[in-house]
Amino acid sequence: QVQLVESGGGVVQPGRSLRLSCAASGSTFTNSGLHWVRQAPGKGLEWVGMVSYDGSNKYYADSMKGRISISRDNIRNMLYLQMNTLRVEDTAVYYCVTEGVSEWSITGYDKWGQGTRVIVSS
Amino acid sequence: DIVLTQSPDSLAVSLGEKATINCKSSRSVLHRSNNKNYLTWYQQKPGQPPKLLIYWASTREDGVPDRFSGSGSETDFNLTISSLQAEDVAVYYCQQWYVTPPVTFGGGTKVEIK
Secondary structure (H helix, E strand, O other): OOEEEEEOOEEEOOOOOEEEEEEEEOOOOOOOOEEEEEEOOOOOEEEEEEEOOOOOOEEEOOOOOOOEEEEEEOOOOEEEEEEOOOOHHHOEEEEEEEEEEEOOEEEEEEEEOOOEEEEEOO | OOOEEEEOOEEEEOOOOOEEEEEEEOOOOEEOOOOEEOEEEEEEOOOOOOEEEEEOOOEEOOOOOOOEEEEEEOOEEEEEEOOOOHHHOEEEEEEEOOOOOOOEEOOOEEEEEO
């Protein structure tokens, strides 16, 4: 059973950078695509981006493309989100999530971390 | 991008009564090769991360009570709670996997007790 723990959030000024981490414990997640999803205060869920199981493919939301980079370390069971040139509108809780798979088809996000809060403010 | 529109934004239902949430997709999410609708439902309780309830539009995740059911196909989907319990107070989101990236979510529906 995979457990996910995010870290690295905090208060940061606009224009600065932040690196979020997600540590997986329990079963490894090396066979799963990994995603970041964020939720602004009082708002809905927004997909940020993802990395394939082996790190070879990465996709990013248009709202953050060019400012973020997602990477993973399957030896250390870690996922990362590097965010640059942060904006006030990037303020949100950032969740690390794993893809569930059944019958060779994605089912949804079957594991979620508790999230790490990022506040972008001057 | 596929746009998911949920309705209503919120609803209040008496304990033991039925609650139904609708999710409409801007295009079909039915994968004809395996006849699966790539539509997932989540439940998010206050202060918690979302929890996967139903995938492929109608398949309950392990451990999800059978009062939760999903229905629909192609562009029109429903999540039904057959007999609302106090612990079902939450925001519910639909999500599509048919065309990615990006993965997209509906705007959410807040369910409360009347």
